[in-house]
Amino acid sequence: MTLPQTLLDKLWSAHEVLLREDDMSLLWVDRHWVHEGSHHAFGKIAARDLPVKEPSLTFAVVDHYAPTMRNKPASGSIGRMIDTLQANAKAHDLKIFDLNDTDQGIVHVISPEQGITLPGLLINCGDSHTSTHGAFGALSFGVGATEVAHILATQTVWQAKPKSMRITINGELPPSVTAKDMALHWIAELGAGGARGYAIEYAGSAVRALSMEGRMTLCNLSIEGGARLGMIAPDEVTFDYLEGRPYSPTGSEWENAMRYWATLQSDYSAHFDKKVTIDAKDIAPTVTWGTSPDQALPITGVIPDPSRLEAKSSSAAEDALDYMGLSSGKPIAGTPIDRVFIGSCTNGRIEDLRSAASVLRGRKSKVPGMVSPGSTPIKVQAEMEGLDRIFIEAGLDWVASGCSMCVGMNGDLAKAGERCASSTNRNFPGRQGRGARTHLMAPAMVAAAAVTGTITDVRKLINEVTQ
Amino acid sequence: MAGWSNHTGLAIGLPIDNIDTDQLIPARFMSASRAEGYGDYLLHDMRRNQDGSLDESFPLNTNVKTSVVIAGRNFGSGSSREAAVYALADAGVRAVIAPSFGDIFSANSVNNGLLPATVSEKIYEQIIHIIGANAVELTINLETATVSLEGVEFAFFIDPSWQMKLIKGWDDIDLTLEHAAEITGFRQNRIQTAEWAWPSLVD
Numbered sequence: 001m002t003l004p005q006t007l008l009d010k011l012w013s014a015h016e017v018l019l020r021e022d023d024m025s026l027l028w029v030d031r032h033w034v035h036e037g038s039h040h041a042f043g044k045i046a047a048r049d050l051p052v053k054e055p056s057l058t059f060a061v062v063d064h065y066a067p068t069m070r071n072k073p074a075s076g077s078i079g080r081m082i083d084t085l086q087a088n089a090k091a092h093d094l095k096i097f098d099l100n101d102t103d104q105g106i107v108h109v110i111s112p113e114q115g116i117t118l119p120g121l122l123i124n125c126g127d128s129h130t131s132t133h134g135a136f137g138a139l140s141f142g143v144g145a146t147e148v149a150h151i152l153a154t155q156t157v158w159q160a161k162p163k164s165m166r167i168t169i170n171g172e173l174p175p176s177v178t179a180k181d182m183a184l185h186w187i188a189e190l191g192a193g194g195a196r197g198y199a200i201e202y203a204g205s206a207v208r209a210l211s212m213e214g215r216m217t218l219c220n221l222s223i224e225g226g227a228r229l230g231m232i233a234p235d236e237v238t239f240d241y242l243e244g245r246p247y248s249p250t251g252s253e254w255e256n257a258m259r260y261w262a263t264l265q266s267d268y269s270a271h272f273d274k275k276v277t278i279d280a281k282d283i284a285p286t287v288t289w290g291t292s293p294d295q296a297l298p299i300t301g302v303i304p305d306p307s308r309l310e311a312k313s314s315s316a317a318e319d320a321l322d323y324m325g326l327s328s329g330k331p332i333a334g335t336p337i338d339r340v341f342i343g344s345c346t347n348g349r350i351e352d353l354r355s356a357a358s359v360l361r362g363r364k365s366k367v368p369g370m371v372s373p374g375s376t377p378i379k380v381q382a383e384m385e386g387l388d389r390i391f392i393e394a395g396l397d398w399v400a401s402g403c404s405m406c407v408g409m410n411g412d413l414a415k416a417g418e419r420c421a422s423s424t425n426r427n428f429p430g431r432q433g434r435g436a437r438t439h440l441m442a443p444a445m446v447a448a449a450a451v452t453g454t455i456t457d458v459r460k461l462i463n464e465v466t467q
Numbered sequence: 468m469a470g471w472s473n474h475t476g477l478a479i480g481l482p483i484d485n486i487d488t489d490q491l492i493p494a495r496f497m498s499a500s501r502a503e504g505y506g507d508y509l510l511h512d513m514r515r516n517q518d519g520s521l522d523e524s525f526p527l528n529t530n531v532k533t534s535v536v537i538a539g540r541n542f543g544s545g546s547s548r549e550a551a552v553y554a555l556a557d558a559g560v561r562a563v564i565a566p567s568f569g570d571i572f573s574a575n576s577v578n579n580g581l582l583p584a585t586v587s588e589k590i591y592e593q594i595i596h597i598i599g600a601n602a603v604e605l606t607i608n609l610e611t612a613t614v615s616l617e618g619v620e621f622a623f624f625i626d627p628s629w630q631m632k633l634i635k636g637w638d639d640i641d642l643t644l645e646h647a648a649e650i651t652g653f654r655q656n657r658i659q660t661a662e663w664a665w666p667s668l669v670d
């Protein structure tokens with residue numbers, strides 16, 4: 001009898017070309033995504049005169065540097081990054097989702113949208129939020145430029161097998177609590193390095209109840225808790241999402257795939273190196289107060305006093321409060337903001353736009369801000385639903401798709417000292433611009449912050465509507 | 468990439484937790500070509516005043532010959548940008564010693580000959596205490612995984628396969644190409660048993 005296996009075990013062994021004596025596995029890569037930032041890697045293979053080994057498994061996308069004002073051409077070095085990717089895609093005969101293509105978007109949004117992401121695949125990209133695709137039951141992780149070059153040249157990646165962790169979230173989420181809150185909640189509990197060295201499998205009824213969009217948000221943020229991988233066993237929700245997508249298998253291949261995908265679950269009584277259980281009812285709308293994603297608290301909470309934290313968190317908390325311009329002991333709700341951003345691979349999907357729009361409908365934003373859909377198809381969909389009008393009438397900029405203010409590479413930045421309520425994934429110092437202060441939260445919470453001009457409990461605004 | 472076993476150089480302390488890759492090199496500099504060198508961008512916003520001039524009190528600025536950095540927990544967390552390692556390497560840094568590192572950052576470091584040496588919180592505190600605000604000469608022995616300064620020796624941890632890779636200066640592409648036949652065999656088997664794993668819409 002074989003030992004019960006975790007989903008990680010099954011996916012790992014399905015991709016292991018060989019296991020070296022020092023426990024490093026050489027893994028086969030089914031899908032490899034490159035973007036503008038991959039220029040270092042293309043340079044490395046060019047220097048050795050190596051071709052791209054599997055062009056049909058390699059996809060390119062313009063997202064990190066994509067100008068969100070498409071009518072304004074990208075300036076100097078930003079334009080050059082895009083040109084370089086186009087030239088590399090052409091030279092190596094790669095499918096490129098180009099700036100003005102109708103299927104362009106952020107890599108972690110369009111790969112599932114196109115059916116390029118599937119259960120059971122190993123997916124790599126030179127971007128840490130590649131963990132997103134684990135939502136489909138794929139083995140998916142971010143790599144650096146040297147590893148990107150290695151994958152381009154060999155279609156394989158060396159990797160030590162991570163330890164396994166299961167985060168079980170059971171029960172029902174309270175109203176207005178989302179996948180973003182689930183993620184910020186566990187990261188605040190375990191710490192930004194709490195899952196370092198682990199692959200996380202998310203399980204439990206609250207996870208099962210999430211849509212694919214929500215599952216992607218949850219897996220996306222795995223890296224912010226230190227894990228390189230997050231995953232969820234595929235089920236009917238997964239299959240329904242994928243059926244009929246442009247790159248999804250069809251006919252007998254779909255049938256074969258489905259038969260295999262149904263086996264992609266951790267066996268009953270499989271061993272996990274670490275198990276965490278969370279009750280969904282304990283999760284509230286959550287916001288960050290500091291400069292690391294684990295510095296987060298429920299919207300009803302009070303900004304912590306560094307001297308009361310454990311010694312090891314205390315100096316980091318002091319630095320964070322200093323950077324964020326906040327004082328301890330005050331409720332986080334009511335903190336005035338200067339700007340909002342809705343978008344990114346974490347929360348730029350249609351469901352996210354709908355939830356933000358439902359708060360903004362018929363209301364005005366007190367601060368400037370930007371809404372950038374995660375992909376061009378999502379932009380079209382949102383416009384069909386009239387969501388763009390809601391954002392525009394609220395006074396926000398409705399812009400094209402790209403990474404935009406998640407990372408600011410395209411020049412979309414907040415100013416020094418500005419406080420930004422953001423649906424993105426990193427509140428690091430300088431992430432949204434030098435001196436910019438980022439508060440991470442769910443899209444509806446960003447909308448609530450826009451309406452009131454302060455960090456606000458979205459449930460109050462929703463109650464206003466229903467009363 | 469050349470391998471190395473011993474390094475003696477000047478170490479400074481940056482006793483700050485969570486120095487993430489966005490701080491190591493802010494994204495706005497990442498469109499530069501590597502040929503220009505990334506050293507000037509290292510910790511750009513932390514070591515410079517708003518007008519771009521160097522903050523004279525920042526240890527990296529007062530000790531330009533620094534080759535070892537002792538930093539707080541969770542060093543290099545965040546994005547996969549290898550540019551963070553390029554910035555350190557181009558500024559002459561050969562090793563970072565910290566209680567913990569971001570995963571992808573560590574892998575990127577080793578791929579560029581830069582040592583991410585993990586030490587216990589206790590040893591970290593001791594080293595930081597010895598160094599204080601000065602630059603102190605220190606010696607790293609990669610074979611024994613030890614670091615010595617001011618006559619005291621401390622153990623650090625480095626994954627054994629990374630230790631070997633740093634010492635030998637191995638390049639993964641060269642190593643992997645030796646396994647070309649196994650990779651081809653794996654591919655053939657996968658296409659036969661999981662044809663669905665090839666994208667259907669290949670144009």
Ligand code: SF4
Nearest residue numbers: 129344345403406407
């Ligand atoms: S939206 Fe942000 S996190 Fe996502 S791929 Fe772009 S830069 Fe990375």
